[in-house]
Amino acid sequence: MTAVVFxxxxxxxxxxxxxxxxxxxGIDLQVRDLLGEAWSAERLRPFFAGRPVGEWFNRxxxxxxxxxxxxxxxxxxxALALLLAEPLLIRRPLLQLxxxxxxxxxxxxxxxxxxxxxxxxxxxDGGDGCARAxxxxxxxxxxxxxxx
Numbered sequence: 128m129t130a131v132v133f134x135x136x137x138x139x140x141x142x143x144x145x146x147x148x149x150x151x152x153g154i155d156l157q158v159r160d161l162l163g164e165a166w167s168a169e170r171l172r173p174f175f176a177g178r179p180v181g182e183w184f185n186r187x188x189x190x191x192x193x194x195x196x197x198x199x200x201x202x203x204x205x206a207l208a209l210l211l212a213e214p215l216l217i218r219r220p221l222l223q224l225x226x227x228x229x230x231x232x233x234x235x236x237x238x239x240x241x242x243x244x245x246x247x248x249x250x251x252d253g254g255d256g257c258a259r260a261x262x263x264x265x266x267x268x269x270x271x272x273x274x275x
Contacts, residue, residue: 129154129245131155131156131157132224133156133220134159134220134222135219142220145232152245153244154245162215164214171207171211171217174223183198183230184198184210185219196216224237227240234248
């Protein structure tokens with residue numbers, strides 16, 4: 128059975144839905160509190176490897192939604208310092224499968240790491256949007272456009 132460490136924001140409806148999908152695929156989850164974890168730059172950085180700094184951040188975080196913080200204007204070092212100081216800014220979930228690290232819930236990226244018998248269905252919203260966005264929840268960003 129495949130084991131995944133799943134760093135969540137406790138109480139997040141989207142994270143709960145994502146966990147249900149993973150468990151339904153027969154994946155053993157080790158769920159951890161993203162906000163309570165003792166992060167360091169060395170532990171956090173692998174989750175963001177190969178991604179632009181703007182994709183490291185939770186788009187629904189108040190500082191980002193209000194425009195007070197524009198992650199695209201930050202260096203990697205500045206971004207890591209902010210994420211370590213305020214874990215609510217970290218895009219979630221963070222997922223670790225052995226040596227592989229992922230940020231956000233991306234079924235295609237997960238499927239590339241999972242055995243054929245545990246493949247996930249494609250999510251219509253890309254997988255990591257707020258579960259309440261479809262209901263007009265004011266704090267939720269609009270769904271992302273599909274990437275080519």
